[in-house]
Amino acid sequence: MPMNDTIAKVTKRIIERSKPTRDVYLSRMAQAAEEGPRRAHLTCGNQAHAYAAMGDDQGRLAEGKTPNLGIVTAYNDMLSAHQPYETYPDLIRDEARKNGATAQVAGGVPAMCDGVTQGQVGMELSLFSRDVIALSTGVSLSHNTYDSALYLGICDKIVPGLIIGAATFGYIPGIFVPAGPMTSGLPNEEKAKVRKQFATGEVGRDELMKAEMASYHGPGTCTFYGTANSNQMLMEIMGLHLPGASFVNPHTPLREALTKAAAKRALEITAQGNDYRPMSDILDEKAFVNGIIGLMATGGSTNLVLHLPAMARAAGVILEMEDFDEISSATPLMARVYPNGLADVNHFHAAGGLQYLISSLLDDGILHEDVKTVAGDGLSIYTQDPKLEHDEITYVPGPEASLNEKILRPASDAFAATGGLRQLTGNLGEGVMKVSAVKEEHRIVEAPVRVFHDQADVKIAFQNGELTEDTIVVVRFQGPTANGMPELHSLTPTLTVLLDRGLKVALVTDGRMSGASGKVPAAIHVSPEAANGGPLAKLKDGDMVRVDAVQGTISCLEDGFDARVPVSADLSDNGHGIGRELFEPFRRNVGLATKGAAVVV
Numbered sequence: 372m373p374m375n376d377t378i379a380k381v382t383k384r385i386i387e388r389s390k391p392t393r394d395v396y397l398s399r400m401a402q403a404a405e406e407g408p409r410r411a412h413l414t415c416g417n418q419a420h421a422y423a424a425m426g427d428d429q430g431r432l433a434e435g436k437t438p439n440l441g442i443v444t445a446y447n448d449m450l451s452a453h454q455p456y457e458t459y460p461d462l463i464r465d466e467a468r469k470n471g472a473t474a475q476v477a478g479g480v481p482a483m484c485d486g487v488t489q490g491q492v493g494m495e496l497s498l499f500s501r502d503v504i505a506l507s508t509g510v511s512l513s514h515n516t517y518d519s520a521l522y523l524g525i526c527d528k529i530v531p532g533l534i535i536g537a538a539t540f541g542y543i544p545g546i547f548v549p550a551g552p553m554t555s556g557l558p559n560e561e562k563a564k565v566r567k568q569f570a571t572g573e574v575g576r577d578e579l580m581k582a583e584m585a586s587y588h589g590p591g592t593c594t595f596y597g598t599a600n601s602n603q604m605l606m607e608i609m610g611l612h613l614p615g616a617s618f619v620n621p622h623t624p625l626r627e628a629l630t631k632a633a634a635k636r637a638l639e640i641t642a643q644g645n646d647y648r649p650m651s652d653i654l655d656e657k658a659f660v661n662g663i664i665g666l667m668a669t670g671g672s673t674n675l676v677l678h679l680p681a682m683a684r685a686a687g688v689i690l691e692m693e694d695f696d697e698i699s700s701a702t703p704l705m706a707r708v709y710p711n712g713l714a715d716v717n718h719f720h721a722a723g724g725l726q727y728l729i730s731s732l733l734d735d736g737i738l739h740e741d742v743k744t745v746a747g748d749g750l751s752i753y754t755q756d757p758k759l760e761h762d763e764i765t766y767v768p769g770p771e772a773s774l775n776e777k778i779l780r781p782a783s784d785a786f787a788a789t790g791g792l793r794q795l796t797g798n799l800g801e802g803v804m805k806v807s808a809v810k811e812e813h814r815i816v817e818a819p820v821r822v823f824h825d826q827a828d829v830k831i832a833f834q835n836g837e838l839t840e841d842t843i844v845v846v847r848f849q850g851p852t853a854n855g856m857p858e859l860h861s862l863t864p865t866l867t868v869l870l871d872r873g874l875k876v877a878l879v880t881d882g883r884m885s886g887a888s889g890k891v892p893a894a895i896h897v898s899p900e901a902a903n904g905g906p907l908a909k910l911k912d913g914d915m916v917r918v919d920a921v922q923g924t925i926s927c928l929e930d931g932f933d934a935r936v937p938v939s940a941d942l943s944d945n946g947h948g949i950g951r952e953l954f955e956p957f958r959r960n961v962g963l964a965t966k967g968a969a970v971v972v
Contacts, residue, residue, distance in 0.1 A: 372736035377701035378660065381694050382739070386656045389689045393656070396541070396687030400651035403542040404642065409515035410435050421475075421516045428464075428473045438641040440467055440634065441477035441517030441543075443508055443533065445524040450484045452525045452592040452599055455550040455621040459523055459630055466634040474634065477520070478511025480504040480536075482529050485885070486593065490826070490861030492949045498856045498883070499957045501528035501535070501678070502970040505685075508536025512543065518641040520545040521633060525592055530602040531678035534654070535972060538685035541651030544640040546745045547611045548633045549603050551619045551626055553591030555717045559709035562586040563864075563889075567871070570833075570864040590621045594715035596708035597885060601671035607725050607753060608665035609658045610744025614766065615757040618720035625759045632757075632764045636745060648745060654686040657739040661750065663695055664738055667702035667790025668728060668782075670711040670807030673884055673895060674858075676792065681967030692801060692965055696794035696923070702737060703785030704807055707778055710889035711791070711808040714778040722779040726769030730754040735782040795894050795918070797926035798933060799879070799906045801965055802897035804920045808889045813870070814920040816877040816892055817928075819913045820845045824940050826859050833865045841875040843916045847907040847940075849882025850900025851961040851968040854945040855954065860885030867891055877918045879925065881907055881964070894918050894925050896964040901937070908937030 386393075410418065410432075422432040431437055442463055446456035460476050467474040481503055488494040504524075512520065520543055522533045530547070537545050565582035568574040592599040603617035613633055619626045640648040659679065666675050680690040705728055706712075708719045729750065732738040738750060746752045755766040773779040780786055791807025806814055818841040823829050826846055832838055844866065850856050859882050869876045870891055878884070878893040881900035899905035906927070910916070915928040946955055957970050 372734055374739075375701050375736050377697055378664070378737060381697050382657060382660045385660065385688065385690065385694060389656060389687060392689060393687035397651060400542045400649060404649060408435065408518055408643065410439070413515060418516075421514060425473070425475065428468070431471070431473050437472040438518040438638045438643055439472065439516060440474035440637055441512060441520045442474060443477050443480060443511045443520060443522050443536070445480050445482040445504070445529045445533070447482055449487070450482055450526060451553060451587065451590055452550060453482050454590045456523045459548065462627065462630050463521060463634040466631040467638065470635055470638050472638050475516070477514065477517060478507060480507040480511070480524070480529065480532065482524065482526060485527050485598070485858060486587070489858060489885070492951070494857035495855035495945065496950055496954060497528060497858070498677070498851060498968060499954050499970065501532040501681070502957065504529055504532025505535035505539070505971050508533055509539055512536070512540045517543060518643060519543060519637040521637055522547045525549055525599050525602060527598040527602070527674060530606065531682050534682045535685040537650050538654050538682070541654065541686065542649050544637065544648050544745075545650045546613070546633045546637045547606045548630055549606070549612060549617055551591050551621045552594050552600065552716045553589045554620055555594055555715055556588040557582060557585035558713065559586065559595045559715060560713050566864040567868055570868055592716070594717060595710060596669065596671065596716060596719070598672040598674040600716045601666065601669070601675055604665050604669055604671060604725060605662045605675065608729060609662045610653055610742055610746065610750065610753070612745075613757070614746055614753045614755050615726060618716055618724055620717070625757065628759050628762060628764050629757060640745065648743060651686065652743050653745065654688070655742070656688050657742050659683045659688055659690060660698065661738050661742065663698045664702050664732065667699045667792060668704065668732060669706045669708070670704055670791035670805070673792070673803060673805045676803050677883070677896065677964060677968050681969040681972055684967065684969070684972045692794045692803065695792055695803070699790035699792045702790040703782045704787040704790055705731065705780055705782055705785045707786055712778065718775070718778055722775040723770040723773045724779075726754050726756055727773055727779060730769060731782040737782060793920045793923050795920070795923055795925040797924045799916070799925045799927055800897045800899060802894045802925055804892060804894050805884075806892075806920050809892050809920070810890065813890070813892050815918070816843060816875050817915065817917040818843045818875050818877070820879070820910055820916050822847065822910055822912050824848050826862055829862055830865055833869070838869055842869070843877045843879055843918060845907060845910055846878065846880040846882060847901040847910070848942065849880050850898070850902055850964060852900055852958055853881070853902035853942055855958060856883050856964065856968055858883045858885045863889060863891065879907070879916065879918060881905065892918060892920060897925070898964040900964065901940070902942065904937045906937075908939070909935040
């Protein structure tokens with residue numbers, strides 16, 4: 372099948388736009404690679420420090436004849452998704468020894484849970500934790516003792532931060548190693564129903580807690596299709612996981628075998644072997660285009676619209692919002708996974724999962740097949756399913772048809788002809804909206820605004836019965852400069868109640884929404900942000916605003932709007948408490964949301 376015209380055009384544009392920065396990046400990576408194995412440049416004293424605690428592995432490390440794997444881990448047991456990583460270093464070290472090599476934990480990176488900090492002050496550190504993770508990855512790899520790396524991370528900011536760090540050390544091969552989703556618990560739709568009932572006072576906190584615990588009940592990623600699971604899709608479709616690795620449940624024989632196989636493969640792709648695959652070669656323009664296609668085809672998290680540009684820039688690739696919009700227009704929506712449907716990621720995986728989705732997109736000429744991956748050359752490798760035979764991974768052809776077309780459909784007969792994202796532009800700035808879960812009749816909202824500077828005040832207004840008419844709720848001063856750009860997902864139950872009451876309602880904000888943002892139309896990441904004098908700072912209560920996800924516009928309809936002087940807000944309270952003091956340099960130096968809201972790239 373020939374390549375889709377739009378995908379080919381956008382890819383060519385990205386390659387041409389990125390050429391100056393990509394050429395410089397690749398030149399630096401090639402120069403670093405030419406210096407040979409990193410340990411050869413360390414003194415005997417340097418190496419003795421690195422190997423002092425390695426016991427029986429000391430001899431092999433000192434000889435420097437076999438590869439040494441560096442493990443960068445985001446393990447903690449407060450994140451259900453990362454709890455399984457506790458035992459991974461031992462598995463990896465054992466597998467390395469079986470192959471005559473060695474492995475060391477190079478370092479740890481922090482891992483926040485947005486589910487814990489949702490609606491709390493700690494959420495204001497969440498986005499910036501991505502930059503901290505990138506920096507921590509750099510510190511981990513700076514010891515120059517590793518020939519290849521394994522990256523253990525899953526959730527919201529962890530994978531993007533690891534990618535930024537891995538790209539910076541792009542001459543080192545690397546593989547991302549997932550831990551898989553928790554088994555299915557209380558259906559997400561039932562959980563959402565209880566949340567709405569709690570918002571209206573129909574049930575108490577005891578019923579809410581019971582529902583939440585029944586949903587989030589064990590090790591692994593949350594089963595809805597939010598940022599964590601979108602990250603796993605991304606790593607597989609970009610060729611950074613082993614094929615079929617993303618959605619195998621934790622603590623199963625197949626999961627353990629895939630982890631061992633990742634360690635073995637990481638040893639095979641070092642510069643000391645015959646199949647050198649540096650991260651810099653894999654993270655090219657086509658890989659990032661494939662990642663965006665996967666995001667659109669699955670209706671994935673809006674957070675990746677922030678993360679992908681930052682990740683790409685670390686590899687010299689320049690992505691713009693227009694690229695996302697045009698790729699979305701050419702990508703069919705093939706999956707219905709909560710919040711875009713009733714299924715969870717386990718159901719998606721059982722229906723054929725990424726192997727079928729990739730196969731169907733390749734058949735329709737929508738994905739780039741001619742890419743380099745950690746598993747080999749060509750994305751078609753990722754249409755194969757891993758199977759466990761005698762404790763070893765073997766691969767068989769993946770499904771040729773969806774096993775449940777209510778969850779996963781072929782590209783030629785998709786749920787929608789276009790993907791789940793729209794770019795919005797107008798006199799209120801530039802933003803995005805995830806529309807895959809928004810009904811068509813809700814994609815255009817024209818109504819007076821109610822302006823807030825704090826998400827808590829929206830809930831108070833709702834509880835006081837003030838939101839009884841068609842309303843566009845504006846929550847401003849929520850951008851990265853103002854307060855770190857927190858997610859506003861805790862507003863979802865409140866706004867959903869208003870929508871269910873028959874009101875026309877939308878959210879407009881310079882903040883983020885959750886990766887699980889659902890049926891309420893939400894214009895998010897609006898840039899320039901209010902704290903920098905952006906247009907949202909000019910709005911007043913009662914102004915008529917039109918949010919149009921069909922035409923891709925977001926505009927204030929009031930005469931003389933552009934001539935207004937933007938208001939300012941007292942943001943002094945945003946600078947202290949729960950560690951916010953430490954992040955003042957980040958708030959002061961962060962880039963625009965449209966460029967990834969990054970500090971370190």
